Amino acid sequence: MTRLELIHELPGRMRLRFQPPMPVHQAIGLLERLSSTWPDLSFRLWGLGQGLVIHNGNAPLSPDLIVELTALVREPEETTPHWREGLIEAFMLLAILGWALPVLPGTPFFLMALALRAWRR
Numbered sequence: 001m002t003r004l005e006l007i008h009e010l011p012g013r014m015r016l017r018f019q020p021p022m023p024v025h026q027a028i029g030l031l032e033r034l035s036s037t038w039p040d041l042s043f044r045l046w047g048l049g050q051g052l053v054i055h056n057g058n059a060p061l062s063p064d065l066i067v068e069l070t071a072l073v074r075e076p077e078e079t080t081p082h083w084r085e086g087l088i089e090a091f092m093l094l095a096i097l098g099w100a101l102p103v104l105p106g107t108p109f110f111l112m113a114l115a116l117r118a119w120r121r
Helices: 024-037 064-074 082-100 107-120
Strands: 003-010 013-019 042-046 051-055
Touching (some): 003 064, 024 051, 024 064
Antiparallel strands (some): 013 051, 042 051
């Protein structure tokens, strides 16, 4: 479970740290969700997913914003697209057929499915 820690605060800017640091692909997904939820605020990642900077010009940021951000961080969105799971299943099927049939090579399909599965973690 990821929690937020306030590192630095100015009237229109906050720097937050994720504890423990998020994987980059999950942090990018969170950044997209935040940008669509609060389009008037500016969000950017720092430290390859270690934290988040929120900027609102010179206007002060609401203290309730951290509470709402914490709720979004604790409920991570599924980052693996559905097409990737289907592709992994198709490669595994071709690998099994390749090992059963002498015409189709099975090992390359197995290695591609293994690489796609490992990238997700």
